[in-house]
Amino acid sequence: MTTTATTTATAAQPAGPAPVVSFRGVSKSYGAVRAVADLDLELHPGETVALLGPNGAGKSSTLDLLLGLRTPDSGSLSLFGMTPQRAIEDGRVGAMLQSGGLMEGVKVKELVGLARDLHPRAYPLDRILETAGITDIAERMVGKLSGGQEQRVRFALATAGANDLIVLDEPTTGMDVSARQTFWGAMREQALQGRTVLFATHYLEEADAIADRVIVLHRGRVLADGSAAEIKARAGARRISFDLDAPVDRDALSALPFLTSLSVSDNGSAAGTGRRTVRIQSQDADATVHALYGLGAYPRNLEVSGLGLEQAFIALTTASDATSATAEEAAR
Ligand SMILES: Nc1ncnc2c1ncn2[C@@H]1O[C@H](COP(=O)(O)OP(=O)(O)OP(=O)(O)O)[C@@H](O)[C@H]1O
Numbered sequence: 214m215t216t217t218a219t220t221t222a223t224a225a226q227p228a229g230p231a232p233v234v235s236f237r238g239v240s241k242s243y244g245a246v247r248a249v250a251d252l253d254l255e256l257h258p259g260e261t262v263a264l265l266g267p268n269g270a271g272k273s274s275t276l277d278l279l280l281g282l283r284t285p286d287s288g289s290l291s292l293f294g295m296t297p298q299r300a301i302e303d304g305r306v307g308a309m310l311q312s313g314g315l316m317e318g319v320k321v322k323e324l325v326g327l328a329r330d331l332h333p334r335a336y337p338l339d340r341i342l343e344t345a346g347i348t349d350i351a352e353r354m355v356g357k358l359s360g361g362q363e364q365r366v367r368f369a370l371a372t373a374g375a376n377d378l379i380v381l382d383e384p385t386t387g388m389d390v391s392a393r394q395t396f397w398g399a400m401r402e403q404a405l406q407g408r409t410v411l412f413a414t415h416y417l418e419e420a421d422a423i424a425d426r427v428i429v430l431h432r433g434r435v436l437a438d439g440s441a442a443e444i445k446a447r448a449g450a451r452r453i454s455f456d457l458d459a460p461v462d463r464d465a466l467s468a469l470p471f472l473t474s475l476s477v478s479d480n481g482s483a484a485g486t487g488r489r490t491v492r493i494q495s496q497d498a499d500a501t502v503h504a505l506y507g508l509g510a511y512p513r514n515l516e517v518s519g520l521g522l523e524q525a526f527i528a529l530t531t532a533s534d535a536t537s538a539t540a541e542e543a544a545r
Pocket residue numbers: 243246247248266267268269270271272273274275
């Protein structure tokens with residue numbers, strides 16, 4: 214079996230069960246655009262993995278390759294040690310993608326019934342409808358659903374049987390808060406049953422709350438891979454906030470060492486107190502705070518905290534963009 218430039222199983226599998234997903238040096242370009250660049254990736258049973266990345270990072274392309282909807286230009290990939298097509302035929306993979314319309318001229322329960330009929334390890338219809346929170350709309354025509362309801366139906370189609378891997382591309386787009394909660398509750402159940410869940414999202418708070426592993430893609434490559442806590446720690450920066458009663462010299466604050474961002478809100482002027490709240494992001498909070506005292510400032514309500522996943526994500530991708538820009542400049 215060939216292992217290059219095709220979506221095939223890797224020839225030599227290590228001892229023990231094959232990984233759920235294995236990418237080895239996978240690349241995919243569309244004309245001049247390199248969407249996936251020499252990607253290595255391995256997912257294991259029971260992991261809940263969030264795929265993050267700015268627009269155009271290559272998330273959907275990676276999921277399309279994984280599901281055999283696109284063929285790599287080079288490298289090899291496998292699901293459970295077999296081709297994606299074979300794994301899907303065996304009913305081991307359920308997917309909920311952004312693209313692709315739903316069949317409109319049928320009732321919800323008929324469409325879900327069709328997915329059941331095609332699944333070798335299908336669940337009972339009532340259970341699928343209930344898990345996806347669509348029992349009450351089972352008699353509706355698919356063409357009459359709202360965007361959020363359509364997403365729930367897609368979810369039902371992806372979980373119509375006992376899959377070992379569930380792949381979700383921005384699954385909660387268009388869902389309201391309660392639908393999201395139901396959705397992630399159902400996903401947690403799947404993960405507790407040992408299933409691997411891989412989802413691409415732009416909602417970083419979802420990744421933080423749900424995933425036990427976060428992979429940040431940028432320009433088709435893995436920029437960071439670890440728990441949300443590890444990603445935040447890797448971004449390195451800390452948030453510092455404090456109040457100042459005396460007028461501040463903004464230039465002096467801007468010149469503090471290791472500072473990566475500064476905002477000063479003049480929240481006391483209306484009350485006539487002159488109090489300002491300063492928020493700083495710093496690569497070395499200890500050094501920044503030390504220098505702050507050196508300015509003769511008397512910060513009140515000083516707080517130093519780690520970055521949220523969102524700020525860590527921005528810090529990582531911005532730093533990577535800056536490195537790429539410097540490299541491009543040097544190459545000119
Ligand atoms: N069919 C296509 N033809 C040409 N270029 C494409 C095609 N599909 C994707 N691309 C390009 O490949 C790159 C990666 O796109 P992809 O959709 O995989 O990113 P993404 O991370 O899923 O983005 P988003 O968060 O915006 O959905 C982008 O530059 C995109 O414009």
